[in-house]
Amino acid sequence: MARYNFREAEQTWQARWDEAQCFVAREEPGRPKSYVLEMFPYPSGRIHMGHVKNYAIGDLFARWRRAQGKNVLHPMGWDAFGLPAENAAHENNVHPAIWTRQNIASMRDQLKSIGLAIDWTREIATCEPDYYRHEQWMFLKFLEAGLAYRKESWVNWDPVENTVLANEQVVDGMGWRSGAPVERRRLSQWFLKITEFADDLLHGLTTLDRWPDKVRTMQDNWVGKSSGLRMRWKIVDSDAGVEVYTTRPDTLFGASFAALSPEHPLIADLATRDPKIAAFVAECRKSGTSEAAIEAQEKIGVDTGLRVQHPFQDRTIPVYAANFVLIEYGTGAIFGCPAHDARDFEFARKYNLPILPVVKAADGTNVAEDGSVFVGEESFNGPGTIVNSDFLNGLDVEAAKLEAIRRIEALGLGKGTTVYRLRDWGVSRQRYWGCPIPVIHCDKCGVVPVPENQLPVVLPEDVTFDKPGNPLDHHPTWKHVACPTCAGKAVRETDTFDTFFESSWYFARFCSPHVSDKPFDRDAAMYWLPVDNYIGGIEHAVLHLLYARFFTRAMKKVGLIGIDEPFAGLFTQGMITHETYKSPAGQWLSPSEVQRDEAGNWTLTADGSPVTPGRVEKMSKSKRNTVDPQEILERYGADSARLFILSDTPPERDMEWTESGVEGAWRYASRLWRLAEDVAELGMDGAIDDDARGEDIMRAAHRAVAQVDEQFESFRINSAVATIRTLSNFLEEQVKKGGFGQSGWPCIASATAILTQLVAPIMPHLAESMWERLGRPGLVVDAAWPKVDPAMLVASSVTVAVQVNGKLKGTVDLPRDVANDDAQAAAVAVPAVAQALEGKQLRKVIVVPNRIVNLVVG
Ligand code: ANZ
Ligand code: ZN
Numbered sequence: 001m002a003r004y005n006f007r008e009a010e011q012t013w014q015a016r017w018d019e020a021q022c023f024v025a026r027e028e029p030g031r032p033k034s035y036v037l038e039m040f041p042y043p044s045g046r047i048h049m050g051h052v053k054n055y056a057i058g059d060l061f062a063r064w065r066r067a068q069g070k071n072v073l074h075p076m077g078w079d080a081f082g083l084p085a086e087n088a089a090h091e092n093n094v095h096p097a098i099w100t101r102q103n104i105a106s107m108r109d110q111l112k113s114i115g116l117a118i119d120w121t122r123e124i125a126t127c128e129p130d131y132y133r134h135e136q137w138m139f140l141k142f143l144e145a146g147l148a149y150r151k152e153s154w155v156n157w158d159p160v161e162n163t164v165l166a167n168e169q170v171v172d173g174m175g176w177r178s179g180a181p182v183e184r185r186r187l188s189q190w191f192l193k194i195t196e197f198a199d200d201l202l203h204g205l206t207t208l209d210r211w212p213d214k215v216r217t218m219q220d221n222w223v224g225k226s227s228g229l230r231m232r233w234k235i236v237d238s239d240a241g242v243e244v245y246t247t248r249p250d251t252l253f254g255a256s257f258a259a260l261s262p263e264h265p266l267i268a269d270l271a272t273r274d275p276k277i278a279a280f281v282a283e284c285r286k287s288g289t290s291e292a293a294i295e296a297q298e299k300i301g302v303d304t305g306l307r308v309q310h311p312f313q314d315r316t317i318p319v320y321a322a323n324f325v326l327i328e329y330g331t332g333a334i335f336g337c338p339a340h341d342a343r344d345f346e347f348a349r350k351y352n353l354p355i356l357p358v359v360k361a362a363d364g365t366n367v368a369e370d371g372s373v374f375v376g377e378e379s380f381n382g383p384g385t386i387v388n389s390d391f392l393n394g395l396d397v398e399a400a401k402l403e404a405i406r407r408i409e410a411l412g413l414g415k416g417t418t419v420y421r422l423r424d425w426g427v428s429r430q431r432y433w434g435c436p437i438p439v440i441h442c443d444k445c446g447v448v449p450v451p452e453n454q455l456p457v458v459l460p461e462d463v464t465f466d467k468p469g470n471p472l473d474h475h476p477t478w479k480h481v482a483c484p485t486c487a488g489k490a491v492r493e494t495d496t497f498d499t500f501f502e503s504s505w506y507f508a509r510f511c512s513p514h515v516s517d518k519p520f521d522r523d524a525a526m527y528w529l530p531v532d533n534y535i536g537g538i539e540h541a542v543l544h545l546l547y548a549r550f551f552t553r554a555m556k557k558v559g560l561i562g563i564d565e566p567f568a569g570l571f572t573q574g575m576i577t578h579e580t581y582k583s584p585a586g587q588w589l590s591p592s593e594v595q596r597d598e599a600g601n602w603t604l605t606a607d608g609s610p611v612t613p614g615r616v617e618k619m620s621k622s623k624r625n626t627v628d629p630q631e632i633l634e635r636y637g638a639d640s641a642r643l644f645i646l647s648d649t650p651p652e653r654d655m656e657w658t659e660s661g662v663e664g665a666w667r668y669a670s671r672l673w674r675l676a677e678d679v680a681e682l683g684m685d686g687a688i689d690d691d692a693r694g695e696d697i698m699r700a701a702h703r704a705v706a707q708v709d710e711q712f713e714s715f716r717i718n719s720a721v722a723t724i725r726t727l728s729n730f731l732e733e734q735v736k737k738g739g740f741g742q743s744g745w746p747c748i749a750s751a752t753a754i755l756t757q758l759v760a761p762i763m764p765h766l767a768e769s770m771w772e773r774l775g776r777p778g779l780v781v782d783a784a785w786p787k788v789d790p791a792m793l794v795a796s797s798v799t800v801a802v803q804v805n806g807k808l809k810g811t812v813d814l815p816r817d818v819a820n821d822d823a824q825a826a827a828v829a830v831p832a833v834a835q836a837l838e839g840k841q842l843r844k845v846i847v848v849p850n851r852i853v854n855l856v857v858g
Helices: 006-019 049-067 083-092 096-113 129-144 194-205 213-223 249-254 265-271 275-285 291-296 342-351 397-410 522-528 543-557 629-636 638-647 659-681 691-713 717-737 744-759 764-773 820-828 831-837
Strands: 033-038 071-073 148-158 163-165 183-192 225-234 241-246 257-260 301-309 316-322 333-336 359-361 384-386 414-420 439-442 446-449 480-482 489-492 533-537 570-573 576-582 594-596 602-604 612-618 797-804 807-815 842-848 852-857
Touching (some): 049 071, 049 638, 083 096, 096 629, 194 225, 225 301, 241 333, 249 397, 275 301, 638 717, 659 717, 691 717, 797 820, 820 842, 831 852
Parallel strands (some): 797 852
Antiparallel strands (some): 225 414, 480 489
């Protein structure tokens, strides 16, 4: 019997699918579609296990939906702009374009070797002008529609690299690559008006019932809608005032200071006269601008000497500049109530400011034996009753908020408002390897959009990386152009778009990737979108997914598309982990350097020295616990890798990669192959026909299909694998028993064919080989998914006696092993039983499964 040769089989079937153009998608209006999409990869050079998992899950859906008769779109492309290419240029002196294109070529080969059901004719790379020209055009449309604008904003500036850094690129106040202290700078940047859709983005979340709750919650928090009060505190001895925003107007009587952001105009003004304030502002500038960075810092401030008047009381409070007040949120100024806010508490302790409790905790946290309210070792921010607050006393927190707002509004000092945490999206990057922003700066005319007929603005490839900063700035010619309006000397914008720009609409481009006169064909997009199954990592729960949702709305506003939500279903997969290993000297060792001896001890393969196995952690280069998919594909084949990744744990959870696991998958693949061979060679061996046996076999197959359908649908892929194993075990036993007659023999053959179809979305190559071996016509990939015959799901029936108070009243035919409740329901419906029960109270029901239902009445 021939051993299953996965190397040969995988190549053969991939070529066959290619030839038959199995996965080339065409719009067919009226035919139900399914758009399956995995988040497209960054072309880093080689695929990693996370990719394999991502695409194994997506591929399962693409193949399964296709077999179910859906018109499937399952495309692939490359998120090809970005910093790593530029870093490679600086480090290895290779041009980003060359580096990127080489990486794409090798990763494409790798992905193809996994045997994915992808329509490669739709492949796109975002770094090519035929892709990014459309986003330049859309940007101009957004400008016209008021969805893009330019403004000065605070950015993280790396003085060594001469570039703006994203918040994530500031580590402990230092540039992640230069290690130089980051500065804050004001720069003119382009913004997209995501805030215009803040409410709509929130509302949309409620319609996304096929998204994980945690992702919806994260987006909800990111948009961060809050309601509160915007109010003015009058500055003593001045006509000026300070506008603050608070979500806790109920704590107004507990105010003990006001604080302004170091970037607040009033502070900037004071800094020109007061060196102490100027020094403080300069100090704050040294740290990043992100909320996370600011949250982590020690809360510090400086007393400005100003005081503001309390709105309801005859007292004033000092005004500080404080590092924890963000310029971009609310009004950039707050009043502090240390008793009920953790940051204010820390600040008050440090600067000896009064801590005035005004909320009596509902849970008693801050209530003494005698009922008085005290200040503990931390602030209290839960619910309770207001105290020490004049007209608010006795109200609960929520009622007090409303009352305080009413009073402030009556005094003309402020207004209840809604505030969002969401900021407009700054899309300018001072980088080379990105899409050029299509505008021109003219001294006379200002900012002039590049006229449509001059698009695309092609990123020049003849640049050098010998100086830090953006090579577009030092390019000798590219930058200099005639102003489109006055024809005078002008310069191009050298900033490029944030690479999230490209990933915000690529799903729409896939619908018609070859149209050149517009970003995509509207009809094609309306046919395919929204994406039915979008699969990717949880790390994109906020930014990418939010930007894409915004972009879809923006595209709708400029008439490109007619939907709001791009992704109807979202699945976030867990990571792949691996055990870690350390040498006696404490160095991380890679799994390929170590081995386990018979006694179970780990040693270094090279010299046998002892190795300490460590915790199971996310595969990472730093811990060296990665396993290269390439090696696995070569040793075990794509199918075994796919099976192991899908079978071990629910796909949303982290899964631990082990050598024994993939070996087990490989053994199972070989067993399936043997089963196909055995069944193929099985003949009628003259046994007497046993119809019941044939029927049992078909029932088992149908039951498995019904279960797998449900398990795939709910992403319980590991359970589906278990179902498949149960069926194959059963079929193996049957084959071993042998003795098939004229009716039994076709049954085992077709049940094995059904098994093969269930296997196909997971191990597509093996399934083709089995299908062929079983003598089935055509390719399994083209075979219609088995239809479950409901009659086959009903387990064979049994006749059950129905008794009332122990006396036989009738019988009822029930499915074997039916639930007790169902047995009872069927029993009481028997006419003679119903009669006997009339007017009586049912006290108790005793069910002897598959035999008796005894109804006890009184
Ligand atoms: C007084 C107060 C008393 C506050 C109290 C809280 C508790 P959320 O709910 O997260 O939106 N705040 C307002 N603007 C700020 C800014 N630009 N930078 C830093 N903090 C700012 O937070 C709203 C609260 O955060 C506001 O309510 C304000 O402090 C502070 F017991 O006002 B609160
Ligand atoms: Zn001009």
